Amino acid sequence: MSKNHDPRDETSGKGAALGDQAYAVLKEKLLRGSFRPGEKLTVRKIAQEFGLSSTPARDALNRLAIQHALVYAGPKTVVVPNLTLSQLREVTEMRLALEGLAAEKGAAKASPEILFQLEEAQNRINSALDKHAYTDALWANKEFHFLLYGCSNMPILISTIEQLWLRIGATLHHLYPDFAISRSGVTNHRAAMEGLQNGEPAEVRAAIEADIRDGYRQLRRAISEQ
Amino acid sequence: MSKNHDPRDETSGKGAALGDQAYAVLKEKLLRGSFRPGEKLTVRKIAQEFGLSSTPARDALNRLAIQHALVYAGPKTVVVPNLTLSQLREVTEMRLALEGLAAEKGAAKASPEILFQLEEAQNRINSALDKHAYTDALWANKEFHFLLYGCSNMPILISTIEQLWLRIGATLHHLYPDFAISRSGVTNHRAAMEGLQNGEPAEVRAAIEADIRDGYRQLRRAISEQ
DNA sequence: CGCAATTTTTTGTTGCATCAAAATTGAAAA
DNA sequence: TTTTCAATTTTGATGCAACAAAAAATTGCG
CATH class of the missing domain: 1.10.10.10 (Winged helix-like DNA-binding domain superfamily/Winged helix DNA-binding domain)
Structure with a gap:
């Protein structure tokens, strides 16, 4: 063991x-x-x-x-796995269900100081994006999401979500280096933070779901082209 | 490997x-x-x-x-794990999200002959219940659920759900032998089959969710008493 | 009699040699 | 040139012994 x-x-x-x-x-x-x-x-x-x-x-x-x-x-x-389109679609549906849940629960239980940490993660995403350091941007993005999910106090849920990310992970390779990462995520993240600040868990959930959908489209394109 | x-x-x-x-x-x-x-x-x-x-x-x-x-x-x-109440609650919320999804997708894609198989599984549940063979009843119950989920053509989803069942599994031990299994599941299963027959995936989902909630209450009781 | 320290036993981990099976390579045939 | 098939190499699985660490049992003290 x-x-x-x-x-x-x-x-x-x-x-x-x-x-x-x-x-x-x-x-x-x-x-x-x-x-x-x-x-x-x-x-x-x-x-x-x-x-x-x-x-x-x-x-x-x-x-x-x-x-x-x-x-x-x-x-x-x-x-190293190479997700097919149908697998990506499946994982995305699961992510919507699971991360939607985690986002909503996390938002409901979050303490105020989490906003600063999210803000800080977002800044790291932005500056990485500015420098075209996509690897770093994706990493900071992961931190942003799991910071929020972590507030849910649902460790089993979180570890399951992480496994889904692991499954997708390798496919991210196709985003490098030619592929810029769109800034659509920025808008979604901001919406999530706003919802959090106003105590609207449903809004946070919607923002995260939109973020997942945007990411899906990007990966789908990368898979198709490759 | x-x-x-x-x-x-x-x-x-x-x-x-x-x-x-x-x-x-x-x-x-x-x-x-x-x-x-x-x-x-x-x-x-x-x-x-x-x-x-x-x-x-x-x-x-x-x-x-x-x-x-x-x-x-x-x-x-x-x-062998012994779920705490909070863990059981967490797993239940995940099951609602994931099995709800699997039930709905499965219902949408199911072929007609699946109804007979479900019927057959349900009969096995009933007769096991009549004989107070709870182990068999639970096993047939598992088959009923995964028969439906299997129609979804979402293998990743299904294996994730199975992992959740695995996590709960050992706790079922507390249901034996003094604990009879309520027949509430029968009603839910019948509702699911009706929804399937009428081509109403949302109805099937609702029935499965109700089934999960009923099972949760039972397990919760078993854990509390133990 | 209860509790803590210590001895004894149990247990998971690791390294390594061996084996059968699979992957790869290369050669021969079409 | 392409394909097929056989030889060769690589690879994962397994058994086993040794070791360190943890768990259990025992002893001794208060």
């Missing part, structure tokens, strides 16, 4: 196990879209890359494969 | 790996609530029970732990 030795945190992986670090690094790379979809990952390569024996390396890959952050292309080949 | 060697099926575990059988058996026992919540599972016990070495046994436990079908009670102790 490795991973989650800390029952309080659904996401962490605080436990001391060796393969945990490999898991964490791989997961973040996936989330950031740093992998080329279709790229093949092997136990021995990971083991060597992280200076581990095969057992913990295999564990790390297994964990990602179970969550479908990696998928099987053959009986003995795990690759 | 073990598990899902078949990319077409999100749930199966068709691959030939040795630990897969252990995983499947454990998973079904969890889903059926055959485990006593809090029960401690160890790698060596599982290995011996299934006649395996520790590696595949550990894999099986790991897979379940990652999905939170088992949870950590300490750094070196995985136990």
